[in-house]
Amino acid sequence: MQITYAARDSDIDGHNIHAGEYLALWGSSLFGSSADLKGLLRSMAEKVHEEGHEFVTVYAGADLPAGQAEETAALFREVCPECEVTLIDGGQPVYYYLISADEHIPCSRLCGAVNTPCMNFILYYFHSFSAVFWQFADFSGPYGHFPSHGV
Numbered sequence: 001m002q003i004t005y006a007a008r009d010s011d012i013d014g015h016n017i018h019a020g021e022y023l024a025l026w027g028s029s030l031f032g033s034s035a036d037l038k039g040l041l042r043s044m045a046e047k048v049h050e051e052g053h054e055f056v057t058v059y060a061g062a063d064l065p066a067g068q069a070e071e072t073a074a075l076f077r078e079v080c081p082e083c084e085v086t087l088i089d090g091g092q093p094v095y096y097y098l099i100s101a102d103e104h105i106p107c108s109r110l111c112g113a114v115n116t117p118c119m120n121f122i123l124y125y126f127h128s129f130s131a132v133f134w135q136f137a138d139f140s141g142p143y144g145h146f147p148s149h150g151v
Helices: 037-051 068-079 107-111
Strands: 002-005 010-012 015-017 022-026 029-034 055-060 084-089 097-102 123-128 131-136
Touching: 002 037, 015 029, 022 037, 029 037, 037 068, 037 097, 055 068, 068 084
Parallel strands: 055 084
Antiparallel strands: 002 022, 002 097, 010 015, 022 029, 055 097, 123 131
């Protein structure tokens, strides 16, 4: 998810956008536009809640007024109480916010282990521009290599 601004009047997918409005993008689609940033963020937080995400990372842009990023993180915590919300000073230009929403992925979906702790790899989340990249670290040892759990 991204929040930026409209530099000029335009029409996207039949939605009239006016110069100076905030633009909310969800994936590769327009989520909405509004002069009310808080209302737009609340609508995004409600969708995150409806979709059942568990982790939200808010990357605050360089052009935000002091304290606004903390208010946005608090808004996501309020609307999505089940989510773990992290605020990061991203410092990115143009985009006021880059927001990543993810779900917990149990070991059984990753490598087939059921009720067994994954000891052979670490899953790293790297959120950037709504993409999630997976990296696995191989810990060779007495339990074998990924995806083996030595069971």
